Amino acid sequence: MKLYIAEKPSLGRAIAAALPKPHKNHKTHIEVANGDVVSWCVGHILAQADPQDYDERFKKWSMETLPMLPQQWKLIPIARTRAQLTALRHLVKQADIIIHAGDPDREGQLLVDEVIDYFNVSTAKKAAVKRLLISDLNLPAVKRSLNSLKNNQDFMPLSISALARSRADWLYGLNLTRAYTLQGQKQGYNSVLSVGRVQTPLLGLVVRREQAIANFVSKPFYQVLAHLSLSQNQINDNECFTAKWQPSDSCQPYCDEEGRVLVKALAENVVGRIKDQPAIVEDISIEQKQQNQPLAFNLSSLQISAAKQFSMNAKLVLDVCQALYEKHKLITYPRSDCRHLPKEQLKQATAIISMLAGTKLPCNEQAKNADASIRSYVWNDKKITAHHAIIPTEKSPNNINLNSFEKNIYLLITRQYLAQFYPVYKYQQTKLTVKIAGGLFTTNAKVEQQKGWKVLFPSNDKAALQENKQLPILEKGQHLHCFQGELIEKHTSPPESFTDATLLAAMTGIARFVSDENIRKVLRDTDGLGTDATRAGIIDLLFKRNFLQRQGKKIVATDIGVALINALPVKATLPDMTAQWESMLTAISEKNANYVSFMNPLITTITEMISEASQQPFTGLPKVDFKPRKVRKIKKRFTKKATGNVNSRIQA
Numbered sequence: 001m002k003l004y005i006a007e008k009p010s011l012g013r014a015i016a017a018a019l020p021k022p023h024k025n026h027k028t029h030i031e032v033a034n035g036d037v038v039s040w041c042v043g044h045i046l047a048q049a050d051p052q053d054y055d056e057r058f059k060k061w062s063m064e065t066l067p068m069l070p071q072q073w074k075l076i077p078i079a080r081t082r083a084q085l086t087a088l089r090h091l092v093k094q095a096d097i098i099i100h101a102g103d104p105d106r107e108g109q110l111l112v113d114e115v116i117d118y119f120n121v122s123t124a125k126k127a128a129v130k131r132l133l134i135s136d137l138n139l140p141a142v143k144r145s146l147n148s149l150k151n152n153q154d155f156m157p158l159s160i161s162a163l164a165r166s167r168a169d170w171l172y173g174l175n176l177t178r179a180y181t182l183q184g185q186k187q188g189y190n191s192v193l194s195v196g197r198v199q200t201p202l203l204g205l206v207v208r209r210e211q212a213i214a215n216f217v218s219k220p221f222y223q224v225l226a227h228l229s230l231s232q233n234q235i236n237d238n239e240c241f242t243a244k245w246q247p248s249d250s251c252q253p254y255c256d257e258e259g260r261v262l263v264k265a266l267a268e269n270v271v272g273r274i275k276d277q278p279a280i281v282e283d284i285s286i287e288q289k290q291q292n293q294p295l296a297f298n299l300s301s302l303q304i305s306a307a308k309q310f311s312m313n314a315k316l317v318l319d320v321c322q323a324l325y326e327k328h329k330l331i332t333y334p335r336s337d338c339r340h341l342p343k344e345q346l347k348q349a350t351a352i353i354s355m356l357a358g359t360k361l362p363c364n365e366q367a368k369n370a371d372a373s374i375r376s377y378v379w380n381d382k383k384i385t386a387h388h389a390i391i392p393t394e395k396s397p398n399n400i401n402l403n404s405f406e407k408n409i410y411l412l413i414t415r416q417y418l419a420q421f422y423p424v425y426k427y428q429q430t431k432l433t434v435k436i437a438g439g440l441f442t443t444n445a446k447v448e449q450q451k452g453w454k455v456l457f458p459s460n461d462k463a464a465l466q467e468n469k470q471l472p473i474l475e476k477g478q479h480l481h482c483f484q485g486e487l488i489e490k491h492t493s494p495p496e497s498f499t500d501a502t503l504l505a506a507m508t509g510i511a512r513f514v515s516d517e518n519i520r521k522v523l524r525d526t527d528g529l530g531t532d533a534t535r536a537g538i539i540d541l542l543f544k545r546n547f548l549q550r551q552g553k554k555i556v557a558t559d560i561g562v563a564l565i566n567a568l569p570v571k572a573t574l575p576d577m578t579a580q581w582e583s584m585l586t587a588i589s590e591k592n593a594n595y596v597s598f599m600n601p602l603i604t605t606i607t608e609m610i611s612e613a614s615q616q617p618f619t620g621l622p623k624v625d626f627k628p629r630k631v632r633k634i635k636k637r638f639t640k641k642a643t644g645n646v647n648s649r650i651q652a
Contacts, residue, residue, distance in 0.1 A: 002036040003095035004132065005088065005112050007102045010326045011134065012040035015101060018142040028087035039091050041102075045081040046114055048170050049074035063182055066610050067175045069603060073167065075118060085115075092119045100152045101132040104387040105335055105533060106589055109155050110162035131155050135333035136393045137325065161589035164598050168581065172197040175606050179613040180568060189621040193564055194545055197578055198530045199538050200565075203547050204573030205506055205513060206498055207557045207565040216494035221260035222267035226274050226441045227484040228434065230472060235483060239472045242486075243434050243441035245270055264489070271485035273437045279480040282440065283433040291425040293376040293453045295339035296389035297416050299532035300508045302334075302409070307501035310408050311553060314504055314536035320405045321390070328406070329395050331413055333387050337532040340383035341391065341420075346375075351394050353421065356414055360398055361407070363414040366456055370421035378420050385589075391417045419453040426450035430471055436482050445471040497554040500539075507535050510575045529575050529582065559622070567618045572609065 006012035012030065016023060020033035029039035051058035054070050077085050092098065098116065102108035116126065129152040134145045176195040184193045224245035229235045245267075247255055254263040261267050297305070299318070306312040312320075321334035349372050356367035378389065392414050402410065430445040447470055474480075498506065506513065507529040511520045530538050542548040547561035557565070565573050581602065587593035 001095050002097045002099060003091050004036070004038040004099045004101050005092075005115065006038065006040040007108050007111055008042060008326075009040050011101060011103070011137070012038045014134070014137040014139075014142055014329075015132070015146075018139055018146055028084055029091060037091055037095070039088055040084070041088075041111055041115060042081045042084055044111055045078055045085050045088075046075040046118060047078050048166060049076050051174060061178050061182060063179065063610075063614060066179055067171070067603070067607050069171070075114065088115060089119055092116065092121060097128060097130065098125065099130045099132050099149065100155075101134065103335065104133045104135055104333055105337070106158045106162040106165070106531070106585075107533060109158035110166070113152075113156075113159040114163075127153065129153075133387070135336075135387055137329045138393050138395050141393065157591050158589050160595050161585045164588060164595050165585050167599070168602055169197055171602065171606055176572065176609060176613070179610045180572075180616075180618075183613055183616050183618045184567065184621055187618045187621050188623040189618070191624045193567070195568070195572060196538075196541075197581065198534070199542055199547075200568065200572055201575040201578045202503075202507065202529060202538060203542055203557065203561055204565050205575065206503070206548060206555060207562050207573075209495060209498055210556055210562075213494045213497065218491045218493065219256075219262065220264070220489055220491050221256065221262055222264055223261070223488040223490065224267050224270045224274075225486040225488060226279070226434070226436055226482045227486065228279055228480050228482050230480060232276075232481040232483070241443060241469075241471055243432065243443040246440045246442055248439065260492075264487075267487055270439060271487050274439070274482045274485045277437050277482050279434050279436040279441075279482045281432065281474050281476050281478045281480065282435045283431075284474055284476050285431045287429045287431075288449075289427055289429050291427075291452075291454075293378065293419045293422065293424065294416065295378050296341060296391055296420065297413060298336045298339045298389060299334055300337070300504055300535060301339065302390060302412065303536065304501045304504050304508075305412055306409060307499065307504065309412070310405075311500070312405065312408075313500045313539070315540045316405065317409065318536045320409045324406055324410060328397070328400050328402070330393055330397055330400070330410055332389075332391050332393060334390050335533040336387045336390055338384060338387055339378070339389050340380045341378050341388050342381050342384050343379050344381075345388065345391075346379060348394060349421070352392055353418070355394055355396050356392065356418065358398070359396060361411060361414075363411055363418065366415060366418050369455075370418050371423075372421055374421050374423065376420040415456050419456055422453035422456065423450060425452040425454045432471060432474065434480065443471070445469050497551075497556055499553050499555060503539065503555055504535060507538075510579050514576050514579060515574075516576060529579055531582070563621050566620045567616070569609065569612050569616060571612075577605065 004012070004015050006015055016030040016032060016038040019036060019038065022033055024031040029037050031037050049070075051068050053074055053076065054068070055065075057065050058068050092115075098121070100109075100112045100116070102110075102112040116129065131150040131152040131154070132145055133150065134142055136142070173194075173196050177193065180193040180195055181191075184191075225242045226245065227242055228240065230239045247259065247261055251261065251266065252259075254266050255261055295301075299321070302321070303312075303314045303317045306317045307314070318334070321331065324331045325334050353367050353370050353372055356363050357370075358364065359367075390413055392410070397410065426449045428447040428449055430447070432443050432445070434441045434443075496502070510529040514520045529535075539548075542561070543550075546558055547564065548555055549558050550556075571577060581598070584593055584598045588595065588598060
């Protein structure tokens with residue numbers, strides 16, 4: 001008997017639909033006509049054990065028991081899913097072949113692997129486990145996946161990476177939350193100071209941004225524009241243009257670090273010197289350029305786009321995507337961190353475009369003008385891991401009643417996909433340098449030559465319109481006339497508060513917020529702070545813990561959030577260390593690092609931070625009284641040690 005173990009019931013039902021009928025439906029599984037069985041987890045049905053499950057002394061919060069370092073990790077069945085776990089135990093024992101059908105990502109890999117390990121499956125049986133990767137729940141796609149099963153052992157690095165992350169979160173979060181909470185209590189803050197490997201640096205980003213805004217002092221700076229014509233006697237609007245003054249090296253003492261002039265008198269002097277003066281074209285360059293199609297969406301880029309266009313927060317976008325994927329089956333697997341597509345998927349491109357052309361949604365006209373023969377840079381097998389970018393499936397939305405959120409997200413995904421079948425965007429870039437009274441002035445002009453994929457992305461941006469200005473026909477050495485100088489006074493502006501879009505962008509581009517140049521270089525091509533699948537949950541958690549709040553579209557820290565960051569050691573509030581860990585987890589999943597090389601330095605770091613916490617005065621925290629606890633009966637839980645097989649495997 002073949003046993004398919006899906007990550008969740010909806011995926012299990014989609015798999016069963018592609019297997020021989022008739023079916024016998026049970027509460028915990030589905031039997032198909034040939035005797036095979038499809039069962040499922042319900043998300044994680046096993047959890048990391050609590051501290052007291054390792055040592056009774058850990059039940060009481062005390063600095064003397066820190067750090068808590070399990071020697072043999074344990075997993076505990078989650079009470080609400082115990083019946084499903086029991087059913088899986090019997091099915092796994094009966095199965096001749098097990099087929100792993102978790103979601104195609106790190107967490108999905110671990111979720112089923114840990115269940116198989118928990119049941120102490122024999123080495124031979126475990127080596128024969130197959131991997132079923134499904135990114136599209138529609139019947140044709142599921143059938144294609146069933147015909148291309150993989151060896152589950154090939155995906156073990158994903159599982160090990162997720163396992164390392166899970167244990168790291170336990171070690172870091174529980175140990176440091178206890179350490180800092182205990183120190184906070186000495187100052188009268190008798191509530192939990194929750195600390196997390198990712199959540200705390202993220203909160204730190206927000207707090208420091210608001211502090212920078214509060215402490216910002218605006219300063220004036222000055223720009224000089226030269227208004228130029230082709231000749232002194234001919235001032236025609238079509239033959240006039242402006243160029244901006246570029247301060248020379250001798251002016252640098254009067255400029256800030258960004259080269260902006262801070263002394264008004266200097267700018268006024270330049271304005272007076274260039275009026276009614278001859279000018280000469282010092283240099284001119286004309287380049288033909290093009291901009292390739294934007295890559296298809298992964299989850300983070302989709303969340304950022306939805307936040308900008310529809311003010312949707314990250315969790316809402318993820319929830320909508322899950323509905324489009326599981327309920328409506330209109331998109332492929334949404335928790336993707338990949339923006340590329342496999343060349344194999346090109347076989348479905350014509351059918352998808354044809355389906356979109358027949359929809360009743362705005363994407364129909366976009367699809368009718370798409371050219372399936374165009375090959376963008378999105379098609380790259382080398383960039384694909386366990387999953388690919390989020391794209392529409394072959395299923396039509398015509399008979400589906402989508403709500404406004406679902407419709408908006410679906411149209412974003414379809415537009416991004418259809419952009420791959422439009423020509424590149426082409427334009428002519430002109431860079432001009434003019435010399436006036438010994439000073440240099442520059443201007444740029446961009447002339448659109450082929451709209452290409454940009455027809456799908458209309459813009460009302462005034463800056464974009466200005467960018468497409470045209471210059472008169474000029475050549476190097478040509479004499480011009482500056483008929484007027486103009487002084488423009490501007491003021492430096494503070495950084496903007498984070499929004500849903502910019503906070504997500506900060507998490508994905510965390511290297512920008514890392515001070516160490518060596519670390520920054522390492523992080524530019526990594527996943528950033530958190531992963532595509534976890535970022536929405538991390539942001540939501542900070543709101544639930546009353547560390548963050550919304551002010552319109554702004555995301556700011558609460559007083560408690562500010563106090564926490566101010567009280568914690570700087571190391572715990574910066575993204576540097578956390579980002580390095582995320583980089584290591586990615587390396588493990590890509591077979592470029594191992595479990596031990598990640599966990600050992602982590603344990604050392606945690607031990608050091610606990611020692612630092614014991615010396616932390618934790619000033620600035622508000623006085624908070626203990627909340628009386630409700631007395632409740634706690635059922636005794638069954639615990640089981642993680643199998644030896646798991647622990648031996650992760651040492652590799």
